[in-house]
Amino acid sequence: METSQLHRGRLIDHIQLVVCDLKPSQDFYTAVLNVLDIPVIGTSDGYFWADELVVSTPDSPAALGAVTGRHHLAFQAKDRATVDAFYQAALAHGGRDNGAPGERPYHPGYYAAFVLDPDGNNIEAVYHGDARRSAPSVVIDF
Known part of the structure; x- marks a missing residue:
């Protein structure tokens, strides 16, 4: 995966999470992102x-001294096995269960797992399955 290439046209340029304790977060994210090939x-x-x-950390110049609130981040997974591995890696590295791997009702083939990171952010890995390629757009109300 090329990570230094600038991607014009993406919805999100970058996301910053400001956490209470960097070490547990770094352990957690390094483990789960490794499973996702990031x-x-x-x-x-x-x-x-x-x-x-x-x-x-809150004392980082870009953080303005405050931790961020609770967020939901969803990472794409290449298959169901990767979602399962994400969930196991998260639990082994300080994450807490917030929804074991399984099908979700959002659209056919939506397979996801949810964990809380060390700061309580809801972190998801999702595989949309082959059904997503032929399914119409879905609007999800929050």
């Missing part, structure tokens, strides 16, 4: 990053 590409005092995700 390498952590840089670390420094007070932050690390992988692709468009930056995780930092």
Whole structure:
């Protein structure tokens, strides 16, 4: 996966999570992103990053001294086995169960797992299955 290429036209340029304790978050995200074939590409005092995700401490200059609120991030997985491996890696590295791997009602073939990271963010890995390619667009009300 090319991680240093600029991708014009994406909805999200980058996301920053500001966490209470960087070490547990770095252990957690390194493990789950590794399963998803997304390498952590840089670390420094007070932050690390992988692709468009930056995780930092409150004293990082970009954090303005405050942790971020609770967020839901969903990472794409290449297949169901990767969702399962994401879930196991998350639980083994400080994550807490928030929905074991399984089919979800959002559309046919939606297979996902949900965990809470060390700061309580809801982190998901999802495989949309082959049904997504032929399914019409789905609107999900939150």
